Amino acid sequence: MTPGARLQAAIEVLDQISAGTPAEKALTGWARRSRFAGSKDRAAVRDHVFDALRCWRSHAALGGGTSGRARILGGLRDQGVAPETLFNGVGHAPAALTEAEQTPPQAEMSEAERLDIPDWLWDAFSQSLGPDSEAAALALRQRAPVHLRVNLARTTREAAQAALAEQGIQTHPHPAATTALEVTEGARKIRNCDAFQSGLVELQDAASQAVVELLPLQDGQSVLDYCAGGGGKTLAMAALADVSLVAHDANYARMTDLPARAERAGAKVALSNSHDLQQHGPFDLVLCDVPCSGSGSWRRAPDGKWSLTQERLDSIQTTQSRILDQASQLVAQGGTLAYATCSMLEAENMVQVNRFLARTPGWTLQEMKSWKVHEGHDGFFVAVLTHA
Known part of the structure; x- marks a missing residue:
């Protein structure tokens, strides 16, 4: 699939989600209907969909609408990518921009809209986090890091890092917990690697590990x-x-x-x-x-x-x-x-x-x-x- 075709697939999935289909169900349905899509294509479409979900309100505002097309358009603008380079109708890409779509919306976003928090929740969210509310909301707009928990009953953190590195998975210690590693390269290889299969490591967020510690x-x-x-x-x-x-x-x-x-x-x-x-x-x-x-x-x-x-x-x-x-x-x-x-x-x-x-x-x-x-x-x- 071309980059544009991946965006068009994400648009279709997002429209299903807007209509009430759960995200995972919509993605699974698209994958079953799209046997031509390779693993990299499926991963890319999934990333586009989840990026749009994390920024559901701001990308809609930047794209001038609430359709999947508008949200993908808004996402490109948010990333500083010229939309016309991918919205061109070539190779199953989204159709070329209409005249109305060529001009970004000028309306100013509210704090909740800009930071992608529901309006009804913004007061409770900001009061709970105080001066950290904007930093936390902005973090929620990004992809989560991949963390591993080292099984100290079986190995050490250093030995686990070495075993992972042998199979192309690079990590560094995470300060939140003595068992935590952050994956910096090779995350998609984890479930099939020897360290995971043999119980040396488990996928688990670093803060979740810190709770147990x-x-x-x-x-x-x-x-x-x-x-x-x-x-x-x-x-x-x-x-x-x-x-x-x-x-x-x-x-x-x-x-x-x-x-x-x-x-x-x-x-x-x-x-x-x-x-x-x-x-x-x-x-x-x-x-x-x-x-x-x-x-x-x-x-x-x-x-x-x-x-x-x-x-x-x-x-x-x-x-x-x-x-x-x-x-x-x-x-x-x-x-x-x-x-x-x-x-x-x-x-x-x-x-x-x-x-x-x-x-x-x-x-x-x-x-x-x-x-x-x-x-x-x-x-x-x-x-x-x-x-x-």
Whole structure:
């Protein structure tokens, strides 16, 4: 496919997304219909689509409309690329610019529009981040870096770097966590490389790793990952201490791949559904990486930014409160409850923690920390609470 043909494919996918089709479904459908497209073509179209999703509002403003064509046009202008060089109708490229499209819109954008944040959310976003709000919003407009977690139960960070380099994957240590590597070259090779296949490394954001490093893990503890999902933090905890580890998720199917991943990593993890969870406890440490807005990881899932509503956010906060109440009942006397989100919104972070402390006697906040997306990783928050 020519560069222009890739843009036209992205335009068609974006129009499907605008009509309500989830991004991944729209991309998968295009790929199935386009057997002629090679792996590089599919990757390029995906990149164009996700770049447009991250900058959904500003690129529409720069392109003078809300169609996929307008957003791709706005993206080229944002990058300083002359649109007429690719909008020329040659080789399945987008049709040549109309007279109206040749002149960039002159209307001034609002702060929320320029920074690609929904209008209804801008006040809460900016109040949560204060002077960092613009830097964080601008970071969310960019592609996320690729991070790896080194499995210290199997190797060292230096040895993992060497093993990756042998297969054309270049990395450097990330300062957020002692286990973290940032991939600078060869990211598309990771899943098939020996270091990944043998469990020496896992794909995991550096801030997510930092959350686990902050936990008071000690050998011999009984530990519960209450909202385990795919098990990234479960395996990270298993690599840092010799603990008796249980993984649980309200949607048990989310943990389907965890046994195979644990075996690859050399970790022992027991899976539990909600009905059997009481039999495993109480626990010395319970981690709740709760469902959230995902505002700290919108670079990776940018359509989540635009599908979030005030009603949905309110519902998420209700779920977070319920999980805190339920999980706290599983902590042993003198144990620890860790509450984590991949959100940068205070309503999901310290507001939730303070409400829990106010309604639940006997708990004390020992430590809290937040990581912001413009610091070179996803946005995360964790509060560590102890039970007297």
